[in-house]
Amino acid sequence: MRFARESFIVFRRQLRMNLRNPAWVIIGLTQPVLYLLLFGPLLEPMTAQFGAQNAYTFFVPGLLVQLGVFGAFFAGFGLIAEWREGVVEAERVTPAGRTALLVGRLGRDLLQILAQAIVLCALGYALGMRASVTGLVIGVLLTVLLGAACSAASYAVALTTKSEDVMAPILNSVLLPVLLLSGILLPMTLGPVWLQTVSDYMPIKHVVDGVRSSFAGDLASSSVAWGSAWAVVLTGLAVYWGTSTFRKENA
Template sequence: MTFLRESYIVFRRQMRMNLRNPAWVIIGMLQPVLYLFLFGPLLKPLADQFGADNAYTFFVPGLLVQLGIFGAFFAGFSLIAEWRDGVIEAERVTPASRTALLVGRLMRDVTQLFVQALILIGLGYVLGMRASWRGVVLGISLTLLLGAACAAASNALALSTKSEDVMAPVINMVMMPVLLLSGILLPMTLGPAWLIRASDFMPTRWVVDAVRGSFDGTFASSAMLWGIAWTLVLFTGALWWGTSTFRKENA
């Protein structure tokens, strides 16, 4: 109970800060919405080529994962500002669990992501997406776990670099291959054999396939199992990295 209370205290403070300045939340939501309205119509004539009955049922899950990855990757920038203002050191002298300091922030990031996901999915239904509620629930669950993993990794990277000038190019370097090799915008089956083979080594590609499968109602498949497995592996690894970084004495 103490751990949950400590996590909630951190979460409540972080949410208050975000509500005072919701710019990052709005910016993080704007990109997938623009993709949905501007890029989505271009996919309609191509839907038959990659075996999709409905272009938005194919496209929205990819944007959902994009929102979970790229939105959460920027969570660490606010942590650098807190470290510079002495907030992190002030928290570390308290008896609060180091894991709670991280989990409270992850609760904020997951809450933001959940609200953004609901907005994105609601717009998808308005534009003609067809997906069962069970598939949507599973897809959102996988996205929230992946978003928490990316946010934990972002926080760990922030405390390791302590510099926006270092962190920004590192994130950009990671984001480009993730965007291109995960099949977020277009299916990897449209690419040459060597590109498809390269995407097999990208964990987020399997998560994207799993979320798409859930929206399409395909629950019993190897892609679904691989997607769930990779989501759990990424979440566990990132949570361990983030917690260990918070525990370092020189953090």
Template sequence: MTEFQQPVLKSSFLRESMVVFNRQLRMNLRNPAWVLIGVMQPILYLVLFGPLLEPLITQLGGNAYNWFVPGMLVQLGVFGAMFAGFSLIGEWREGVIEAERVTPASRGALLFGRLYRDLLQILVQAIILVILGLIMGMDFKPLGILVGIAITVLIGGAGAAASNAFALLVKSEDVMAPVTNMLLMPILLLSGIFLPMNFGAQWLETLADIIPTKHIVDAVRASFFGDLGFADIGWGVGWTVVLFGLAVWWGISTFRKENA
């Protein structure tokens, strides 16, 4: 009898998703290095690249780390989450997905149980990154930081849901890895994570405006500077919610197709 075939059978969506979450969390806690490995790249960028950019960003006005840390947060959320599907491919290969499919649990619970784990991972890593930023001299704006972290976690959830959906479609790391890298590279370069896009050519800035993550980076950055008006973060929050909704819809649809 599986975990789902106990009294959990008649439980709510939340109970079903928590069963999946608890299993995923136990798997990750067997190797606690998963948090440190995931946050290491943004921390290295912050420690090594931040001081290099500090004189340049300071000339633009404001605290350089209030500008740089938000970009690292979005990088952490998007890049970390987009690789979440690789573990799902491993579970599919080991027959875990097939075992879950024969249970009465809703397809949405199978996705959200995994999303809870990914969201928790992003939240822990984001807090570590923010604490490091504060140590390095970032201004402490409590409400703005909370809003920025919330946006980061939500866009990370969108990336994780999309990654899981794509993983179930291709079922191959050899296909998923190059496609993911191909998508992430322009996002990294055109979102203004490292440098303001107005430093580049006009056509490059225009192209960047088309990419939703550029507006999301701007929103997180504005919140860290304490600018929480709709004009400052509205576009970024809007795109975050839209992308999260679309990614979750795609993820649930893919799990349902797998059940067909």
């Protein structure tokens, strides 16, 4: 109860500040539109090669994960700015739970991912995507869960480095392999066997596969189960890590 109240106070404060910044809202909502309208047509002629029936049923899940992962990874930059203004320390000196300080911020990030997902899926349907409502809901849930993991990890890195200059190269070196090895834009099955084997070690690839299968309607498939398991595990680990940096003495 106390935890929910404290998380909500932090969440409301974060959201209020974001909503006052129109650039944040506009960029957040136009990103999925640009991807779908400008990148989607490039994929249409290649649909058959993927073994997929419908370009958008295939492409929207990947985009969804990409938006979730990338947006969330950058959440930490805002936290560094807050730390510099003394906001993090002011919150840490109150009796509020350290997990609530993290979860309130995650709430704002998840709401952002959810809003982007709704725009993306609505536009996807308009362009001819076919997906069952259940599959879509499960796919979006998996994405939001993965976003929570990335966001929490980003906050942990932010409070550990406390410097945009240190954090940016770290993020770049993590994001590039994630982008290339998780089949977000093109499926790994297009590549040679060795590349597929390497990608099996990338947890996010299994989440992407899970989201894709659930959009395609294979809800009972093992990839949905694996994707969900990985999303839960990653989120648990990242929230633990994030909380411990809020708790840590020299944060």
